[in-house]
Amino acid sequence: MDAILSQIANGLVLGTVYVVVALGLSIIFGLLGIVNFAHGAFVALGAHFAVSLQQQFGWPAVIFAPLLAGLCGVVVELLLIRRMYGKEPLLTLVLTFALALLIEALLRQVFGPGGQPFQPPAALKGFQEFGAILITNYRLFVLGVASLMLVGLWALLTFTAFGRILRAGSRDAEMVALLGINMPRVMTATFGLGCLAAGAAGVLAAPLWTVTPTMGAAAVMPAFVIVTIGGLGSYVGAIIAGLLVGVVTAVAVQVEPQASTAAMYLLMVAVLLLRPRGLFGERWEKFE
Amino acid sequence: MKRYVYTIAVIAAAAAPQLAAQTADPVKIGLVLSKTGPFAEPGTAAANGAQLAVEMAGRKVAGRPIEVIWLDDANPQSSQQNFTKLVEEDRVAAVLGGSNSASSLAMAAVARRVKVPLIVVAGAAREITGKECNRYTFRTQLTVPVGVRAIAPLAAEKGKKWYFLSANYALGQDTYSSARAELQKVGGQEAGQDLVPIGTSDFSSYILKIRQAKPDVVIAGMGGNDLNNLLKQWAEYGLRDKMAVASPVITDTAMWAVGSEVATGIYAKQWHYSDPGNSSAEKSFVQTWRAKHGKPPAIEAWQGWMSARMVLAAIEQARSTNGAAIVKALETVKDTSDRNPAYYRAWDHQLIHPLVVVRGGSAAGEDKFDMLQIVRKVPETSSELDAMYGSPAEVGCSLGEL
Numbered sequence: 001m002d003a004i005l006s007q008i009a010n011g012l013v014l015g016t017v018y019v020v021v022a023l024g025l026s027i028i029f030g031l032l033g034i035v036n037f038a039h040g041a042f043v044a045l046g047a048h049f050a051v052s053l054q055q056q057f058g059w060p061a062v063i064f065a066p067l068l069a070g071l072c073g074v075v076v077e078l079l080l081i082r083r084m085y086g087k088e089p090l091l092t093l094v095l096t097f098a099l100a101l102l103i104e105a106l107l108r109q110v111f112g113p114g115g116q117p118f119q120p121p122a123a124l125k126g127f128q129e130f131g132a133i134l135i136t137n138y139r140l141f142v143l144g145v146a147s148l149m150l151v152g153l154w155a156l157l158t159f160t161a162f163g164r165i166l167r168a169g170s171r172d173a174e175m176v177a178l179l180g181i182n183m184p185r186v187m188t189a190t191f192g193l194g195c196l197a198a199g200a201a202g203v204l205a206a207p208l209w210t211v212t213p214t215m216g217a218a219a220v221m222p223a224f225v226i227v228t229i230g231g232l233g234s235y236v237g238a239i240i241a242g243l244l245v246g247v248v249t250a251v252a253v254q255v256e257p258q259a260s261t262a263a264m265y266l267l268m269v270a271v272l273l274l275r276p277r278g279l280f281g282e283r284w285e286k287f288e
Numbered sequence: 289m290k291r292y293v294y295t296i297a298v299i300a301a302a303a304a305p306q307l308a309a310q311t312a313d314p315v316k317i318g319l320v321l322s323k324t325g326p327f328a329e330p331g332t333a334a335a336n337g338a339q340l341a342v343e344m345a346g347r348k349v350a351g352r353p354i355e356v357i358w359l360d361d362a363n364p365q366s367s368q369q370n371f372t373k374l375v376e377e378d379r380v381a382a383v384l385g386g387s388n389s390a391s392s393l394a395m396a397a398v399a400r401r402v403k404v405p406l407i408v409v410a411g412a413a414r415e416i417t418g419k420e421c422n423r424y425t426f427r428t429q430l431t432v433p434v435g436v437r438a439i440a441p442l443a444a445e446k447g448k449k450w451y452f453l454s455a456n457y458a459l460g461q462d463t464y465s466s467a468r469a470e471l472q473k474v475g476g477q478e479a480g481q482d483l484v485p486i487g488t489s490d491f492s493s494y495i496l497k498i499r500q501a502k503p504d505v506v507i508a509g510m511g512g513n514d515l516n517n518l519l520k521q522w523a524e525y526g527l528r529d530k531m532a533v534a535s536p537v538i539t540d541t542a543m544w545a546v547g548s549e550v551a552t553g554i555y556a557k558q559w560h561y562s563d564p565g566n567s568s569a570e571k572s573f574v575q576t577w578r579a580k581h582g583k584p585p586a587i588e589a590w591q592g593w594m595s596a597r598m599v600l601a602a603i604e605q606a607r608s609t610n611g612a613a614i615v616k617a618l619e620t621v622k623d624t625s626d627r628n629p630a631y632y633r634a635w636d637h638q639l640i641h642p643l644v645v646v647r648g649g650s651a652a653g654e655d656k657f658d659m660l661q662i663v664r665k666v667p668e669t670s671s672e673l674d675a676m677y678g679s680p681a682e683v684g685c686s687l688g689e690l
Contacts, residue, residue, distance in 0.1 A: 003500060010492050105324075113329035115516055117547025120524070127526060134496065136524050208524070209489045210516040210545055214326060218489040253482075253493035258456055260493075261485040 002132035007250040009133040015246020016146040017205055021219050022226035022238045023153065024197030030170040030233030031190045034081060035089065037096040039223065040216025041103035042195045045069045046202025047211045048107055051116045059121050062203060069199020070192045077191035082184070100216070107213035120207040142204050149200060150239060157235065166190060170233060222249075225264050229271045231281025241279060314355040315609055317342070317599065318374035320367050320385030320395065321409065321592070323360045326512060327387035329541055330588040331361060334409045337585065337592030338384055340576060341600065344569075349600045350607050361387045364394035371395045375404050381609035382407065384595045389413035389458050396425040403611040403690075405618065407595040410588055412537055413458045414683075417638040421685035424611065426618055426637040428595045432462040432509075434677055435536025435556035438643050438666045440470035442554050446532040447504020448476030453494060453518070454509035456483040463509025463536055479503035488514060491521045499525070508535045508553075516545045519648075523550040540586035543648055543659040551659035553648040556666070559590045560644050562658050565665065567628055569597075584657050594630065594639070598623070612690045629670065633677065636685040640677055642666065 025039050049065035076099065084092045120138040127136040135143075157163035165186055169176045177183040201219065209215060226245050230237025245264045252263035259266075271279060319338055322331030335358050342354050357378050359370035367385065374380045375398075382405045386392030392411030399406035400422040408416055408427040412435075417427045443450070450471050454460030460483065471478065480501045482494055498506060508518060515535065519542070522528055528550065538555035559566070561574045561584045573593055577585040585593070602617035603609065622631040630641045646660040667676050677683075 003497070006496055007493055010496060014490055014492065108324075108328065113332060114541050115513065115545025117545060117550070119547065119549050125524075127524075134499070134525075136526075138524060139492075208521065210513050210520060212513060212545070214513075215489070218487060250493045254497060257482040257484060257494070261488070 003254055004251060006132050006134060007254045008247050009135060010139075011247035011250030012243055013135060013139045013143050013246070014250060015243040016143055016150075017201060017208075018219075018222045018226055018245055019239050019242030020146050020149060020197055020201040020204065022223040022230070022242050023150070023235070024194035024201070025220075025223050026227050026230070026233055026235070026238045027166075027197070028191055028194035029227065031166055031173070032081070032085065032187055033089075034084060034092050034096070034191075036194070037093060037220075038076075038099040038103060039096075039194070039198050040218075040220030041100040042069050042073060042198035042216070043202040043205070043219045044107060044211075044213055044216040045072060045103060046199025047118075047206040047215060048111055048116070048202075048213075049199070050203040050206050051111075051118050051211055054118070065203045066196050066199035069202065070196030073195025073198075074188055074192040076195075077188045081191055082187070085187070104213045104216075111213065113213065116211040118206045118211050138207060142208075145204060149197075153197070154235065162186070162189070222264060225268050227278075229268050229278055231275075231278030234278070234280040234282070237278055237280030312352060314353045315349050315603060316355045316357060316374075316378050316380040317596065318371070318378065318380035318383040318385070319356060319358040320361045320370045320374070320383055320391070321358065322362065322387040323358075325362055327361070330410055330539060330586070331387040333541070333586050333588040334384075334387070334592030334595075336581070337577075337589035337594075338409075338596035340573065340580070340589075341593045341596035344573065344576065345597075345600050349603050354600070361385060361391050364390045367391040368394045368398055371398050371406070372402070375402050380404065381603060381611075382599045382614055384409050384592065384599065386411045389416065392416050392427075393420060396420065396422060399424040400688075405599070405611055405614050407599060407618075409591045409595050412462070414462060417636045418684050421636055421687055423687045423690055424615055426595075426598075426632045426639070428591045428598075428639045430537070430556065430558050430641075430643065431638070431677075432459065432536050433466040433682075434643070436463060436466040436470055437676065438556040438645055439534050439536060439554050440467070440474070442645055442647075442663060443505045443507070443532065443534040444474045444476065446554075448474060449479045449502075449504045450476055451479040451498050451501055451503035451506045452481040452509070453498070453506055454481070454483055455486050455488075455511075455514050457486050459511060459537075460484070460486075460509035463507060466536070467507045467509070484510065484514070486510075486514065489517055491518045492525070494518075495521060495525050495527070498531075499527075503531065505532045505534055508533050510535070511537060511539070511542075513545075515542050519546045519550055519552060522552065528552050538646070538648075538660070539588060540584070540657070540660065541588075544583075544586075544657060548650045548656065548659055551648040551650060554663075555646050555648065555660070556643050557587060557646050557660070558639075558641055558643055559587060559594075560646060560660060560662055561585050561590070562655065563644060563662055565628065567623075570628075584655070594641075598630070598632065598639075615690060629673070633674070635680060635687065636683050637687070638677055638683075640673060642670070642673060643676075 046069040049068045050062045053061040124138040226241040230241030248263045252260040321335045361367040384407045386408040389411040392408040406425050414431045452464045454464040534554040543551045601621045606613040606617040619634045643666045645663045
């Protein structure tokens with residue numbers, strides 16, 4: 001029982017990293033209707049920016065890594081993604097997939113194909129034990145930062161004008177544009193915001209996982225599963241699904257490790273059988 | 289009539305330079321090694337190693353210039369296609385290739401059919417020179433059982449309670465079965481066993497399990513990013529100085545990817561660049577490599593270099609680019625310079641070469657890349673060398689006809 005309890009706590013922490021990746025994906029899909037296969041590449045981009053900034057300017061500079069990833073997102077939207085709105089979904093899949101390969105190749109050119117060593121700062125080394133539960137200090141830090149980000153993003157979407165436009169635009173972009181709002185600019189900002197979230201997840205994951213050009217692929221598969229389980233475009237859904245996936249994976253390792261990767265897919269199948277729209281999925285006119 | 293004479297004259301004119309050039313036709317060596325994907329780093333290192341062997345030979349073999357053609361090994365199917373392309377379109381004399389066991393086995397089947405020698409650079413599955421061996425396939429990489437036998441005594445010194453953490457594919461399963469057999473020999477106890485899905489990025493849940501099982505040693509049957517992630521989180525959970533990790537294979541790039549603060553473990557390695565026992569040719573290889581690439585050669589670079597060196601020696605000896613002739617020469621070529629003999633064993637085509645057992649740790653000296661410290665050379669006497677790579681009964685290879 002202790003073992004399971006310990007795994008559940010561990011899975012919750014892991015889940016928060018997945019949630020940050022999944023939320024970016026969810027926001028982009030919600031407003032732009034784009035399934036962004038390049039999302040994982042932005043995770044890798046954020047991690048590599050963090051490594052470079054830390055080496056050049058020290059730890060405080062690392063905070064700019066997600067912003068740089070977001071900026072890359074803005075550029076990509078202006079040059080490429082913008083042409084895809086309202087087009088056939090297959091086209092955007094092909095485009096974003098190619099984009100993922102391109103970013104990976106660029107990272108390989110600049111940093112080489114191997115991993116970059118990156119450790120948590122000295123102040124966050126060590127671990128804490130609470131009864132049966134053991135969590136490393138860095139993972140507690142990740143939990144804290146990720147929670148702050150989730151609250152911040154929620155506040156942004158709920159209380160600001162940008163958030164209201166984004167939410168309204170997600171349901172009916174044409175109507176919002178008719179009201180005199182500059183939708184193209186909002187869409188650029190949204191894609192940038194989603195990529196910023198991906199970059200932030202990359203920065204948080206960099207001291208945990210090996211920083212390589214291909215690291216995004218491992219982070220983005222759970223994110224797709226989470227968005228599907230939570231319901232496409234749902235904020236609360238992504239959070240709850242992310243934590244669920246983290247816990248289910250961790251407990252599967254305790255019980256049947258071979259199946260630990262498959263566990264989240266089984267969860268997805270079960271949820272989709274009971275609720276085809278996902279846990280918090282609603283009926284969205286534009287996707288019907 | 290006039291027209292016939294004219295035609296003949298044209299044909300003769302076209303053929304003449306070819307006749308003249310025939311003696312100086314380049315000998316083509318094909319490479320099928322990963323340029324992209326998860327094996328890009330070892331693949332590129334091996335290819336650069338092979339290129340350097342060619343350069344060190346003065347770009348000439350048997351009096352003819354050498355041309356190297358490098359194609360990608362993206363997956364087993366594409367490796368087969370590229371192997372066939374090299375043979376049919378470029379008419380290569382031999383191919384060095386295989387960035388992993390799956391591609392190696394796929395290409396070995398083609399090599400047998402088209403009768404062009406394949407030298408497997410990096411594929412550890414025992415089948416390549418075991419059950420699935422054939423007359424046209426050679427292998428430079430050391431096999432899992434050999435690596436396990438080399439590290440077992442040092443691991444047993446740390447304690448006889450072992451936990452097996454194995455990536456769920458050939459490498460992991462091979463490591464588990466070989467290491468468990470070694471553990472039984474020394475009368476040890478199995479603390480637990482987990483098969484880990486390949487490509488796992490977070491090992492925290494496994495580490496929590498291992499902490500509860502309290503083993504003395506964790507036998508990690510995994511490579512690439514899987515091992516890197518494990519080592520990184522091993523340090524994060526404060527286990528680096530408390531519990532030993534051991535693995536039958538290691539690449540230097542794994543240490544470079546995790547960094548000096550994290551590097552740990554007990555490993556078997558065919559060769560290490562800072563080994564004072566290296567031959568003079570190897571020392572000059574290291575020197576040239578460092579001057580060219582700005583860092584020391586990883587084990588894959590040596591594997592590529594060694595494979596190319598052996599093939600060039602065989603072509604030199606055979607004075608021919610005929611596949612069967614090269615195979616026969618490769619079966620007899622022996623590099624006995626200095627203390628480390630290297631040769632492909634005639635009955636299973638496995639490269640026989642002494643190993644070093646190394647221990648990972650922080651880079652101590654001036655060389656910030658050197659995080660692997662040599663503990664001992666295995667075997668201690670060269671008379672045990674052949675036996676260490678297994679007897680015919682253990683290996684189970686029958687090569688077949690040319």
